[in-house]
Amino acid sequence: MRTTVILNLKGGVAKTATAVNVAAILASDYKQRVLLIDADSQCNTTEFYGGDPAKGNLAELLRSGSQEDAAWGIQSTRFTGVDLLAGDESLMDLDLTKVELQDVRATVLRDMVQSLDKMSLYDWVLVDCPPAFNAASAAALIAADEVIIPIKLDAFSLRGMANLMRQIANMRQINPKLRLGGLLPTMWYRSENIQRAEETLRASGLPVYPHIRRTNKVDDMTFDQQPLLVSSPKSAAGRDYRTFVRALMEGGAVNG
Secondary structure, eight states: OEEEEEOOSSSSSSHHHHHHHHHHHHHHHHOOOEEEEEOOTTOHHHHHTTOOGGGOBHHHHHHHSOHHHHTOOOEEOSSTTEEEEBOOGGGGGOOHHHHHTTSSOTTHHHHHHHHHHHHTOOSEEEEEOOSSOSHHHHHHHHHOSEEEEEEESSHHHHHHHHHHHHHHHHHTTTOTTOEEEEEEEESBOSOHHHHHHHHHHHTTSSEEOOOOBOOTHHHHHHHHTOOHHHHOTTSHHHHHHHHHHHHHHHTOOEEO
16 A cells, blocks of 8 residues: 655645545546545545545544544545545644644554555555644654655745755654655646746756646636546646656656
8 A cells, every 4th residue: 555645835736636636546547445635624625525524534533542543534435436534624723732742643644554554445545735744744744655745836836845855854754664756846837937947846856747737627626526537637737637647656756
């Protein structure tokens, strides 16, 4: 079983769009059994897939300190092959101070993932993280095999990468297997500045996936509550997400 965290400390970079579409493509095109975990207090992934936090959620799991006590709270969704551990607004209250005070057990998500792996219930776990380094993000990184970083190609995002890479490096002291799966340029469009930024990113030596083109079909899918492979499979982003998942399945991003 593979556990992938989708993370960026900057908002508005298509983390949730990436999570919901990747989950659907893995399940539909590759027959993967996917568990999608919503670690963001905004709960957009939960809403998109029709989850109900009242039936169990990540905040309860992190507070309980035991996956047995929380009974996991995993729900099926209307999309075949994708199950969900819902988010909840109370995730906002679980900050790193509470982890230090032991009000939140940061390793409980890792324990749950390991239990699921032993039971062979899923092929892939995807975690949609908030745009912050908090208790939920820390728990996700402790449980993860790899981090995928969606990145909008603007000056602010590029400058913020150093801080994010430092946080990931720090988490390797707790989770040595954690690796950077790659950067995923999102909302790409043809522009001299955008193309220059992408060249800079690829010249950094970091692993970089093919970009996802900007399209209003991504916004439209949030109203339809259907992933692009259903709502707009021939759209630019719909085709690009399939290219990304194929690269993910076949070995990852290209260095530089």
